[in-house]
Amino acid sequence: MNHPTTAPAPGALILRLRGVGKKFGAVTALEDIDLDVHAGEVVALVGDNGAGKSTLVKVLAGVHQPTSGTIEVSGNPVTLDTPGRALELGIATVFQDLALCENLDVVANLFLGQEIGPWAMDEVQMEVRAWTLLQELAARIPSVREPVASLSGGQRQTVAIARSLLLEPQIIMLDEPTAALGVAQTAEVLNLIERVRARGHGVILISHNMEDVRAVANRIVVLRLGRNNGVFTADTSHQELVAAITGASENSVSRRAARKREDMKREDMEQIQ
Template sequence: MTAGRPTAPTRPVVLAGRGVTKAYGATHALRGVDLEIHQGEVLALIGENGAGKSTLMKILSGVEQPSSGTVELDGQPVLLASPAQAVALGVAIIHQELSLCPNLSVVDNIFLGRELAGPTGVARRREREATRAVLERLGEEIDPDALVGDLSLGQQQLVEIARALDEDARVLIMDEPTSALSASEVEILFSVIRDLTSRGVAVVYISHHMDECLEVADTAVVLRDGWLVASRPVAEVDLPWIVRTMAGRDQSDLFPAITASPGQVVLQVEDLMVPDPANPSRLAVDTVSLSVREGEVVAVYGLMGAGRTELLETLAGRHRPAAGRILLDGRDVTATSVADRIDQGVVLAPEDRQADGLVQVMSVGSNMSLAALRRLTRAGAIHRRREAAEVGRGIEAVRVKTESASAPITSLSGGNQQKVVLAKVLMTAPRLVLLDEPTRGVDIGARSDIFATTAQIAGSGAGVLLATSELAEALQASTRLLVMARGRLVAELDPGTATRDQVMAATGEQLRTA
C-alpha cells in the first residue's frame, strides 16, 4: 500500500452533494451520488471517461444543475445557479478543456469579468503586478501582456491554473490540471496545492494520472457509470486497487503487446533543423536524425519544450524545416504539403484534439472521414454509402462509444473524441502514423484501447512515431525509445530494459518521488 499523505483528523465539510442525480433524456450521468469535500484536504475523484466526474464537478461549480438531489455549502442547501455565483461563494474550477480567450493577453484572461477598478478606469498596473505574483507561485516567467494564443499548450494550462488561484477560492476543483505540464511544473503545482490546503482550502483533484492522485490526495473517491462505488483514505489504497475498482481490469492489461517484426525503413530523417514557430530566432528541433521501420512503434519521450510536437508537425508538413531531409520509403518529401503527405501515407494525430484534431461543429462520422475525402470523392461528389461503411468500420475498430455516426462530436467524452481522431488516421490507409500525446486527458480504459489500436497499426505493416511525456507509455507502449531534450535527441534506449531513472536522467530532470 502507498504511504499517502499523513492522516489528519476529520475536518469540517465545506461542500457536499447529497443524492445528486443528473439525467440527459434517458441517459443518467449521475445516480444518487453522495460526496463530501473537507476543509484543508485533497479529494482525488477517479473514474473512466463517462463515469460522471466532470458532470458532478459542473454541478458543484454552478455550471449545471442537478436533476435531483442537493448541493450543500457549510451544511446548508445552496442553489449554485451560475459559475459566477459559485466563485462569489468561494468555489472555483479549472476545466479540463481550456476556457481562455486566445486573442486576449494573459492579464486580461486572468481578470476577465472581475477587473480591478482604478481612479480612471481599470487598474492595469495592479492587475499586471497581481498576474506576475500568481505566475511566480507557479514558477513561470510568462509576460502578462503576451497573447494567450501565442503561448504553448502547457503555458496556457498554467494561465488557467493561475486564474483560478487568483480567485482566492475556498474550494478549488482541478479537472486534469497537469495534462500538458512537465515533471518539474507538476512538482511546483503540488507545492502550491499543499500550501493551499495548509491554509484551509479544499481541493478536488481529477486526473487520469493515478500516481499523481496517490501522491497528492488524502481521499480517493471512485465513480463508475454514474455511481459512487468506493471512497477510501489514500493511505489504504494502491494503484492496482484503483485500476480494478474503476475499470474492472488488472493494470497488466493496459499495454497490449506489440508483436510485429521490424521491416523496411518507412521514415528516414536526416539532420532536421526547425525554427521555433513562436520564436524563429531559436531552434525547436536541432539537428535531429532518426528512422522508423515497418512494424515499429518508436517513442520520442520528452518534457514540455523538448521539441516533440514541432518535430511531429514538421514530419506531417505543417512546418518547413530550415535544414535537413525527410524521406518516406526513400522518397524526399521535405518540401511537400500536408495534403500531399496524407496522400503519401503520412498522417498526424495532434496533441490538441480540440483545436487541431476535430471540427467541433461536425458530427462523429464527418470528423472521421475528413482526412480521407480525396479518396472518398468521385466526380466532385462524396460517395456517401462508401463513406458510411468506412465510418462504421472505424467506429467498431477503435471502439468509439457513440449513439450514432451522426451524433455531434461534442457529445462524446474526451477519450472517445481521441478515438475518433485515431479512426480518422486509420481511414487514410497510413504508411506512417505520427501520434502526439495520444492519451492526453483520457482514462485508463481508453488508453488501453488506444494502445491496442497502435499495436494493430504496427501489425499491419505501418510505422508509428509516438511522442509522449508519459514515462509508462514510453517504456511499455514502444519497441524503441528515443529521448528528446532542448530540441535534440539525447539518448536511444531499449524500452524492455531501461528504467524510469535512466530516462529522466537523459532529459536532465530528476524523477519526482512521493
C-alpha cells in the same frame, strides 16, 4: 491526392531523418536530429518541455520546413513543404486538439473534406466504410451516427485516428493521445495504437507519460534541448529515461532507487545475522 497504394513490408525502413535542424531567426529549435521509423513499429518521442518534440512533429507534418538535413520516405529524398505534401507521401498527423466537429456524427467527421460521391455524398458507402474500419480497429463506438459531442475522450481519439487511417498512410504521428484521459480510456487508446501497429503502419507517439510509452513503444527516442539524447527500449529503467530527459543523473527517481537498494542490503544483512 496520390496516396501510397502498396503497403511497405513489415520492418521496412519507411522514414529516415539525418541531421535535421530548424532555426527560427537566432533561436535553434532543432539541431542535427536523426530518426528512423520502420513499418509495424511504435517509436515514442519523449522529452521535457522545450525539447523540440512539437517542432519536429510540425516539420514532419509539413507545417515547418527544416533549415538543414535530409528527410527520406521509403528510401527517396523528399521535401515536406506543405501539410498536403506530407499526406501525399503517407505521413498523417493527429494533433492533440483532434480537430473534430462536435456537432457532426462519426461518419461526417471521418470523411470531412474527402466525402465519397462525384455529384452527391454517398452516405451508404461512407457509413459502410466507417463501420468496416472501426470494426477492424475493434473500436468501442456505439453508433457511427452518434454526434461526436456525446462521445468520451477515448472514443474521440479513436475517431481522429480512424480518420487519418482512411488515407492509408505509412506513418501516423500521435501528439499526446492519452492526455487528460482516465485509466480505462487510456487503456482503450493504447490498445488502438497496438492495432494500428499490427496493420503495418509506423507510429510516432509523442507523450509525457512514461508508463504509456513503455506499454506500447518498440523504441524510445529522447530529445533534449533540440538534440538527440539517446535511443532506448521499453526495458530501459525509469531512472535512465528520466536522466536522459532531464540531463541529470541525480534526481528524485535515482535517490528513491538508491534508498531502495540500501534498504534491501540492510534486510539481507539482518537475515544473515
